[in-house]
Amino acid sequence: MDPILTKHVREPNAFTLDFYLQHQGYDGLRKALTMKPDEVVELVRASGLRGRGGAGFPTGMKWQFVDRKSEKPRYIACNADESEPGTFKDHLLMERNPHLLIEGCAIACYAIGAKIAYIYIRGEFLHVQRVLEAAIDEAYPRGFLGKGVLGSGFDCDVFVHRGAGAYEAGEETALLESLEGKRAQPRNKPPFPAVVGLYGAPTAVNNVETLANVPLIVLNGAEWYAGLGPEKNGGPKLYCVSGHVKRPGVYEASMTITLRELIEGRAGGVRDGRTLKAIIPGGSSVPILLPNQLDTQASYDGIQKAGSLLGSAGIVALDDTTCMVWLAENLVHFYRHESCGKCTPCREGTDWLYKILQKIERGEGQMRDLDLLSSISANIAGKTLCAFGDAAVTPVLTTLQHFRHEYEAHIKEGRCTLPADWRGRRSVAAH
Amino acid sequence: MTFHPDMAYGATFHKSARQLEPGMKDGVPFEYTAENRARFDEIVTRYPPDCRRSAVLPALYLAQYQEGYITASAMRYVAALLEMTPADVEDVVSFYTMFYTKPVGKFVLQVCRTLSCALNGAERVTEDLQTKLGIRPGQTDPSGTFTLVEVECLGACDRAPVVMVNDAWHECLKPEDAAKLVDDLRARGEAALSGCYHVVEDKRTG
Numbered sequence: 001m002d003p004i005l006t007k008h009v010r011e012p013n014a015f016t017l018d019f020y021l022q023h024q025g026y027d028g029l030r031k032a033l034t035m036k037p038d039e040v041v042e043l044v045r046a047s048g049l050r051g052r053g054g055a056g057f058p059t060g061m062k063w064q065f066v067d068r069k070s071e072k073p074r075y076i077a078c079n080a081d082e083s084e085p086g087t088f089k090d091h092l093l094m095e096r097n098p099h100l101l102i103e104g105c106a107i108a109c110y111a112i113g114a115k116i117a118y119i120y121i122r123g124e125f126l127h128v129q130r131v132l133e134a135a136i137d138e139a140y141p142r143g144f145l146g147k148g149v150l151g152s153g154f155d156c157d158v159f160v161h162r163g164a165g166a167y168e169a170g171e172e173t174a175l176l177e178s179l180e181g182k183r184a185q186p187r188n189k190p191p192f193p194a195v196v197g198l199y200g201a202p203t204a205v206n207n208v209e210t211l212a213n214v215p216l217i218v219l220n221g222a223e224w225y226a227g228l229g230p231e232k233n234g235g236p237k238l239y240c241v242s243g244h245v246k247r248p249g250v251y252e253a254s255m256t257i258t259l260r261e262l263i264e265g266r267a268g269g270v271r272d273g274r275t276l277k278a279i280i281p282g283g284s285s286v287p288i289l290l291p292n293q294l295d296t297q298a299s300y301d302g303i304q305k306a307g308s309l310l311g312s313a314g315i316v317a318l319d320d321t322t323c324m325v326w327l328a329e330n331l332v333h334f335y336r337h338e339s340c341g342k343c344t345p346c347r348e349g350t351d352w353l354y355k356i357l358q359k360i361e362r363g364e365g366q367m368r369d370l371d372l373l374s375s376i377s378a379n380i381a382g383k384t385l386c387a388f389g390d391a392a393v394t395p396v397l398t399t400l401q402h403f404r405h406e407y408e409a410h411i412k413e414g415r416c417t418l419p420a421d422w423r424g425r426r427s428v429a430a431h
Numbered sequence: 432m433t434f435h436p437d438m439a440y441g442a443t444f445h446k447s448a449r450q451l452e453p454g455m456k457d458g459v460p461f462e463y464t465a466e467n468r469a470r471f472d473e474i475v476t477r478y479p480p481d482c483r484r485s486a487v488l489p490a491l492y493l494a495q496y497q498e499g500y501i502t503a504s505a506m507r508y509v510a511a512l513l514e515m516t517p518a519d520v521e522d523v524v525s526f527y528t529m530f531y532t533k534p535v536g537k538f539v540l541q542v543c544r545t546l547s548c549a550l551n552g553a554e555r556v557t558e559d560l561q562t563k564l565g566i567r568p569g570q571t572d573p574s575g576t577f578t579l580v581e582v583e584c585l586g587a588c589d590r591a592p593v594v595m596v597n598d599a600w601h602e603c604l605k606p607e608d609a610a611k612l613v614d615d616l617r618a619r620g621e622a623a624l625s626g627c628y629h630v631v632e633d634k635r636t637g
Contacts, residue, residue, distance in 0.1 A: 164527035
């Protein structure tokens with residue numbers, strides 16, 4: 001499959017409105033406005049588009065759930081708080097193809113009967129936000145946004161809202177809290193945002209890449225879209241490959257592609273003549289896969305069958321120098337820092353996990369610590385308001401499952417037994 | 432307070448327990464400049480009239496860009512503008528890591544420390560910057576020029592390791608070049624930074 005979403009990203013003017021208009025820009029919106037809103041929702045449902053943020057929930061269904069009977073205004077909230085470690089696809093998309101997202105927002109608003117879309121972008125992406133805001137400013141005077149879009153009776157505003165450094169703001173209800181001017185902490189569900197969302201009004205929260213797919217579907221049809229990939233995994237997909245590979249980057253492919261083709265083909269394989277030790281296939285929150293699973297199809301269903309999740313498609317390749325205890329410590333440090341603090345098991349538990357991992361990594365661990373890690377993890381997972389708790393314990397459980405011998409070696413030897421390597425380690429002495 | 436007898440932790444282990452600086456400079460009155468006030472007035476129109484509170488993050492950014500950090504006076508000022516209580520504003524400020532409640536250096540060096548950057552030498556970057564500046568993460572050097580911070584995933588794992596300097600990015604930093612970056616920043620300011628995709632790609636292809 002030739003790239004669709006990222007076809008022009010390397011061209012110097014790809015982010016300008018003129019360039020976009022020369023490449024079927026806003027034709028999807030023009031076509032959508034000739035349809036009834038419900039027909040647009042039905043089209044997206046029929047295409048099988050699944051949310052690109054991580055959960056893979058069917059977008060059309062999410063839109064169908066939006067409460068039409070409510071007297072309140074409806075909203076689109078675009079999740080551009082891309083913060084999952086290993087994920088950087090929305091970054092590229094917004095920076096190089098911002099009008100595609102804006103068009104997607106406008107079509108989504110039309111489909112669910114909203115007049116405003118807020119793009120919640122993480123605070124660290126100020127350079128991306130400037131590109132996006134410049135693109136929005138270009139779109140208004142040409143009638144793609146504003147009152148009476150393209151001469152129709154449909155009004156649509158798109159605003160960019162800047163976050164301020166909180167991973168948890170990427171959780172859909174925490175995003176809405178943050179957008180309402182509060183701490184980014186999740187709400188109890190149900191009610192789901194489609195019924196009670198932003199300002200208590202029905203809201204659809206969609207990822208950047210998800211909305212960027214919408215103009216393509218409207219323009220080319222549901223059948224075309226579904227046919228781009230395996231059954232129930234249609235459309236183009238952006239994969240982020242990073243870690244110990246020769247050519248890290250964003251690669252667009254049909255979900256028929258395998259992890260091997262992505263890591264060994266597109267990304268050039270493991271660098272420095274090393275061998276692959278493990279793969280994180282969907283951002284830091286998903287279980288690890290092993291090299292003998294490289295031929296797994298990198299689709300939502302394919303990766304799930306292999307025992308992990310496609311998540312946000314943040315693929316991190318780890319070579320044989322990577323210490324798995326260090327890896328768990330690094331990621332749990334992340335979750336400990338980012339836990340929003342609302343639920344006790346997650347707030348307290350991530351700190352406990354981190355301290356124990358630090359102890360083992362320092363060479364002061366005891367065998368009973370391994371059971372403690374499992375027991376604390378079991379008391380966090382499934383016992384929190386949002387999926388963060390489950391995500392936070394995954395790096396611990398998955399490394400314990402596949403690399404328990406490394407934990408045991410740390411404890412027995414009182415140190416890491418892998419050759420020290422600058423790429424992953426503090427200086428040899430400190431390690 | 433601790434929930435576990437064997438798990439004592441400091442008062443500031445979690446951001447929900449983060450305290451604002453004691454004796455924080457709050458005697459100095461705060462007010463937006465005319466320009467910032469105009470920007471604030473525009474920003475507020477993006478949200479429904481009865482949901483002014485939504486503008487708290489942008490309003491705090493304006494205060495931070497004006498003063499360098501967020502003072503207690505600024506929080507009270509923002510609270511009054513948005514019809515919030517000062518406590519609600521403080522609640523927000525203390526939660527989000529991008530708001531500073533004490534003065535920071537002219538350049539805030541934010542080294543991404545999460546997995547993909549760490550696999551590519553982020554720990555070395557931090558170590559070299561520490562040695563070069565003689566400070567530890569979280570500290571500002573005596574001249575007030577540099578503050579060193581370790582931050583979590585910045586979302587540019589393919590350009591690892593990444594350092595964010597104030598709001599600008601420096602990608603593909605080689606660990607051994609970290610110390611040189613300090614000298615370059617002193618000499619050329621933010622022009623020393625590689626920037627993001629746009630700039631980097633344009634430099635490479637152009």
